[in-house]
Amino acid sequence: MDAIGEYLEKDEQKDLLRLLTAGSVDDGKSTLIGRLLFDSRKIYEDQLDALRRDSKRMGNAGAHIDYALLLDGLKAEREQGITIDVAYRYFSTNSRKFIIADAPGHEQYTRNMITGGSTANLVIILVDARTGVVTQTRRHTFLASLLGIKHVVLAVNKMDLVDFNREVFDKTVAAYRHFAGSLGMPGITSIPLSALEGDNVVVKSKRTPWYEGLPLLEHLESVPVEPDRNYAGFRYPVQYVLRPGQHFRGFCGKVAGGIVRKGDTVMALPSGKISKVSRIVTCDGDLDYAFPPLSVTLTLEDEIDVSRGEMLVHPDNLPEVNRNLEAMLVWMDEEPMDISTPFYIKHTTNTTRARIDSVRYKIDVNTMKPSQASLLALNEIGHVYLTAGRELFFDPYQTNKQTGAFILINPVTNNTSAVGMIIGKIDVKDMHRQDALAVLDLKQMGIDRKHYPAIEKITEELRRQGVEIKLILD
Amino acid sequence: MNAEHYPLTHLRELEAESIHIIREVAAEFERPVMLYSIGKDSSVMVRLAEKAFAPGKAPFPLMHIDSMWKFREMIEFRDSYTKKFGWELIVESNREAYRAGVGPFTHGSKVHTDLMKTKALLDALNKYAFNAAFGGARRDEEKSRAKERIFSFRDKFHQWDPKNQRPELWDIYNTRIHKGESIRVFPLSNWTELDVWQYIRMEKIPIVPLYFARERPVVEIDGNLILADDDRMPEEYRKKAKMMNVRFRTLGCYPLTGAVRSAAGTIEQIVEEMMTTTKSERTTRVIDFDQEGSMEQKKREGYF
Numbered sequence: 001m002d003a004i005g006e007y008l009e010k011d012e013q014k015d016l017l018r019l020l021t022a023g024s025v026d027d028g029k030s031t032l033i034g035r036l037l038f039d040s041r042k043i044y045e046d047q048l049d050a051l052r053r054d055s056k057r058m059g060n061a062g063a064h065i066d067y068a069l070l071l072d073g074l075k076a077e078r079e080q081g082i083t084i085d086v087a088y089r090y091f092s093t094n095s096r097k098f099i100i101a102d103a104p105g106h107e108q109y110t111r112n113m114i115t116g117g118s119t120a121n122l123v124i125i126l127v128d129a130r131t132g133v134v135t136q137t138r139r140h141t142f143l144a145s146l147l148g149i150k151h152v153v154l155a156v157n158k159m160d161l162v163d164f165n166r167e168v169f170d171k172t173v174a175a176y177r178h179f180a181g182s183l184g185m186p187g188i189t190s191i192p193l194s195a196l197e198g199d200n201v202v203v204k205s206k207r208t209p210w211y212e213g214l215p216l217l218e219h220l221e222s223v224p225v226e227p228d229r230n231y232a233g234f235r236y237p238v239q240y241v242l243r244p245g246q247h248f249r250g251f252c253g254k255v256a257g258g259i260v261r262k263g264d265t266v267m268a269l270p271s272g273k274i275s276k277v278s279r280i281v282t283c284d285g286d287l288d289y290a291f292p293p294l295s296v297t298l299t300l301e302d303e304i305d306v307s308r309g310e311m312l313v314h315p316d317n318l319p320e321v322n323r324n325l326e327a328m329l330v331w332m333d334e335e336p337m338d339i340s341t342p343f344y345i346k347h348t349t350n351t352t353r354a355r356i357d358s359v360r361y362k363i364d365v366n367t368m369k370p371s372q373a374s375l376l377a378l379n380e381i382g383h384v385y386l387t388a389g390r391e392l393f394f395d396p397y398q399t400n401k402q403t404g405a406f407i408l409i410n411p412v413t414n415n416t417s418a419v420g421m422i423i424g425k426i427d428v429k430d431m432h433r434q435d436a437l438a439v440l441d442l443k444q445m446g447i448d449r450k451h452y453p454a455i456e457k458i459t460e461e462l463r464r465q466g467v468e469i470k471l472i473l474d
Numbered sequence: 475m476n477a478e479h480y481p482l483t484h485l486r487e488l489e490a491e492s493i494h495i496i497r498e499v500a501a502e503f504e505r506p507v508m509l510y511s512i513g514k515d516s517s518v519m520v521r522l523a524e525k526a527f528a529p530g531k532a533p534f535p536l537m538h539i540d541s542m543w544k545f546r547e548m549i550e551f552r553d554s555y556t557k558k559f560g561w562e563l564i565v566e567s568n569r570e571a572y573r574a575g576v577g578p579f580t581h582g583s584k585v586h587t588d589l590m591k592t593k594a595l596l597d598a599l600n601k602y603a604f605n606a607a608f609g610g611a612r613r614d615e616e617k618s619r620a621k622e623r624i625f626s627f628r629d630k631f632h633q634w635d636p637k638n639q640r641p642e643l644w645d646i647y648n649t650r651i652h653k654g655e656s657i658r659v660f661p662l663s664n665w666t667e668l669d670v671w672q673y674i675r676m677e678k679i680p681i682v683p684l685y686f687a688r689e690r691p692v693v694e695i696d697g698n699l700i701l702a703d704d705d706r707m708p709e710e711y712r713k714k715a716k717m718m719n720v721r722f723r724t725l726g727c728y729p730l731t732g733a734v735r736s737a738a739g740t741i742e743q744i745v746e747e748m749m750t751t752t753k754s755e756r757t758t759r760v761i762d763f764d765q766e767g768s769m770e771q772k773k774r775e776g777y778f
Contacts, residue, residue, distance in 0.1 A: 004746040012672055016484035087621045090614045090666045097484040099664055111641055118643035226481060240497045244530030252526070254494045254645070259480070283528035291480040293645075295493035295526070308501055332641045346646050349501070405644045414650040416640045 014092065017225055018099045020117040020149065022140035023126030028157045032126065032195035033102055036217065037091050039202040086116035095221045110365065110379040111332045113143055114419065118405070121225045122151035124216075129162045129192070132172040138179060139365045145183040146328060146381070146421065148398055150228045152180070152188045153219065160194040164207040183368075191216050229292045230400045234258030234266070235319060235393075236312040237348035237403075242297060250281055250297035251306055256348060256402035257395070258314065260298070261289040267315040268306045269393045274315060275300040292402070309350035311393040319393045319403055322425040326360075328397075329384045331376040333410065333417035339375060343417065345388055347406035353389035354408060360384065376418070385426060397421035441472040485673055492519075492661040493526040494645060495624060496608070499659050500526075500533050502649040503606035506659075507564070509595075510536040510556075512548045513725045514681050515610035517555075518670050519662055521679050523608075524559065535562035537607075539598060541590035542572045543727035545703055551682045566598035578729040579708055586727070596632050605656045606649075614666045624663045630654040668745065675741045685744065687721040687736040698732030 023029035089100040101116030117123060123144045127137050144152060154176050162168045173190040180188055191200055192208050193216060199205035200215045214222065235257035242250040260266070264277045280287040281297040290296045298312065306312065313319060331337060337356065345354035362373035362382035376382045397404030398421075408418040440459075442452065452473060459469050499506050508523060510516050523532045538552060556563040568576075571589040578586040599607060613620045623639050625647040640648050651657060662670070674681060692699040693711045700707075702715040707729065720733035721744075738744045 004742045008672060008675060008742065008745060011668075012483060012485055012676060014484050015482060016487050088613045088664070089620065090664075092666075092668070097666075097669075115641045115643055119645075229480070231480065239494070240501045242527060242530050244527075248529060250530075252497050254490060281529070283525035293482075293487065293490050293494075295490040295497070297528075344650065346648065348646075349498075401644060405646060407641075407643065407646050407648060409648055409650055414648070414652065416642075416648045419641065419643050 011092075014095065014097050015225065016097045016099065017122060017220060017223065018101070018120050019122045019124060019220065020101045020103055020113070020120035020144070021124045021126065022103055022113055022117075022144070023124075023136075023155075023157075027126040027128050028195045029126050030102065032124070032155065032157065032193075032201070033089060033100055035195050035198060035201050036098075036100070037089060039198065039217075086112050093217065093221055098220065110139070110143065111330070113140065114147065114330050114332070117144060117147045117149060118401075118419075120147070120149050121228060122153065122220070122223055123149045124153045124155050126155045126157050127172060127176070129156050129158045129168055129172065132168075133175045133179065135366045137176070138368070141176075141180055141185065142183060142363075142365055142368055145180075145185050146330075148401055148421075150186050151223050152185055153216065154188055154190040155195075155216065156190065156192045157195050159192045159199060159208065160197050164192070164199070164205075166208075166210045169211075189213065189219055191219065230257040230402070231259055231291060232257065233317040233319065233395065233400065234260050234264075234312075234314045235348075235395070235400065235403050236260065236266075236298065237350065237393075238306055238308055238310050238312065239349045240308060241306070248299070249303075250299050251312065252295070252297045253312075253349070254295045255290050255292045257292055257400045258317070259289055259291045260312075262286070265315060266298075266300070266312045267318070268304055269311045269313060269319075269321060270391050271304070271306075271310070273302075273304040275302040275304050277301075309348075309352075311348065313393070319395050320425045321391050321393055323388045323391050324357075324385070324426045324428055325388070325392065325394065326383065326385050326423045326426050327406070327420040328423065329356075329376060329382055329408075329418050329420045331378055331380050331382075331418050333413075333415050334378055335410070335413070335415075335417070336377040337375040337418070341417075342411060344409040344411055345386070345392075345406050346409060347388075347392050347394065348403060350392060352392075355387050356408075357385040357387055383423075384420075386420075394422050394425075396424050438469045439472065440469055443472065443474060485669060485676065488665055488669060489522065489525070489673070491645070491664065492522045495647070495659060495661040496523050496526045496532075498647055498649070499606050499608065499657075503657070505602065505604050506534040506606040506608070507537045507599075507602065507604040508532070508534055508608040509610075510538045510552070510563075511610060511725070512538065512544070512552045512682060513610065514674060514685060515612060515662055515665075515670055517679050517681050518665070518673055519608065519610040520555075520559075520561070521677060522661060531560065534608075535564050537564040537566065537598060537602075537604075539591060539595045540565050540567045541586070541594065541727050542567055543578060543586070543590065543706075543729060545682075545684055545701065545722075545725060545728045545731075547684050548682055548725055551680075555680060564598070564602070566594060566601070568594040568597065577706065578727055579706070583730050586730070590727075599632065599656065605651060606659055607656065608659045608661060610662055611660050612662050612665050612667070612670070613660075622660065622663075624660055625649065626658045626660065627651070628656045628658055632656065634658075667748065671741060671745050671748070675745075682725060684722045684725060686740070687719050687738050687743075689717050690720050690733070691715040692718050692720055692733055695729075699735070700731075701728050701733060703728040 021029050021033060087102045091098050103113035103116035125140050127133060156169050156172050169192045192211055193200040199207055202215060202217045204215050236253050237256055238251045238253050240252040242252050262277055262280055266277055267274050277298055278301045279299045280290050339356050343354050344351055359373050360383040361370040362376060362380050363370050373382055395403045404422045406420045407416050410417045459471055462469055568590050576589050611619055623642045627640055691702045693702055693715045699720055702712050719737055721736045722733050738747045
């Protein structure tokens, strides 16, 4: 085989790291990303040509190329000079491929950082060496911990402006660790760098001889991501039922947790019916086993009825099966929460109605202090109790992101109003009794008795669909 | 933590993500369609759709918006591929404008694209009342695409509002729309150009031969090498055609798609060329040069 063929064979084996960059407008985040792309030689020449033209017209980085212009694609942003939405960038090195979600640091755009961070394996938190840990650093770290991002890089940027002073770096790192420790953040790696001048981005800087760690890119190349996936409890939300003919009935889905093997005994939720996996089908032939996040098709030995929204699991490792749950909720909608809205909840492949029973408290993302709240507004984060129209099959988000995450959709505007991370189930007795069910007092409403049978019939039908309504008849 | 290893290459991870996206659309939309441009990205997308529903067939048709000015080899490839793999194929064009004589040589790229591509696409989506349309766009292609969601909401006029995008988290996609609204879905969002080539190579996916270098008759027009594909090219240009070893990095309307001089006759050689020459692929598309931020403008108006 020729050299390029060999290269491709090798390149095909690279894995993928998804990373999120978070920082304030002035921390040099876009510059850092531009530098990663540029220095890994993946910026194509004509993109650079366009960049040089743009830099002359409206750049603000002095004699340097304004890397930020490369990233801030949309016109409106170019005019405002800030990044207003998540942008995705791609680059690769000899050992790994990378997807960068570039999230804005601006306060009003917390929702975009949440959006960009939901699939990230790693977050780069940028701080300006001159200012150290600031409010936004805390906010971004808190959001990263909420999203369950397993790897954190504290990038102390603009070291050139503090003469690569070790004490400045050490002080910032100590302050950060002090505060991040309280959030239970996993491994934090701190790197002193200058994105503008390239120190410790790709190659180790001679100007920080006291720094013993890896430059940023090498660190990104070496962080292990495979162990971060959940291999413990098999979770298989059925996405699509495939029936190309009488002799084949397959359940399509993406493995959301654990490992499934041919011959495994599985249970269908919510029916509780048991069968065995007869085949793990893919277009390229059957597999002996499948693991997250592979998309496969399972066939079962028995003809049991399983539909979209239901879940296959191992009977000895069950998720929670409950309608009542507590969760951290991030409000994403311009319209503040109206607790009476009958939202749709989309959780795995399951969509049903959901009601927010109560907001227990909200958290100030800057101080991380809880405070009383009865509702949440845009960018606010709170601890809520929810009731779903039918049972959900879930795990705590920190155990399994795939089965612990959900979104709430406003039924009128269809906006994604909120996103949630499940903490666990709640016993109904923890809630106010009158909140637990919708109650119709027919007598109080002055409804004629002759309509009662019809109403009872409808209520019964709704119950079958998962919506519980309590009727008071006398 | 299990003692076994479950390594996943980036291509397998991207494949799994794309299949999940495609199935989600099939499960949640009544009338989905896959827009098929016949290019290499479309070829990968169509292959992923075949994979998603094997051993069955995808529960949606392919639709090609034929601007009437595509390369002849594209049309031949389209017809043979869809026939071979049993796809239902819809072909739609703005015949009215075509009969009125609209074309890139006479009307310029902007008018041609507006009428023969954007309008034809919107009319076709309305005609069949499709409420979800797959497209093969990738985020690494162009700046405004880098910010677009995988499930991209379009209003009743098929317009995209970059400032009012639905938050998109994890792999939970909000597919709810009102009547008349629609969603464009981009299963290849996270693929790069190199990923696409690698996947084509690995999976032996058939692609239009125009991607491979061969001797072809081309004319230099405004710095672009344009293939003399048929006699609708004005005589003044056609008579200047010269045989050159060229290939195409992207495929579209032949008068608007520049060839590059190349000797790359295999995928390996194409990748080698891609990695050593450093012009990103859309520079051979004439339509991008129209105006500042022109792709963003086209997207807002409903073009992919």
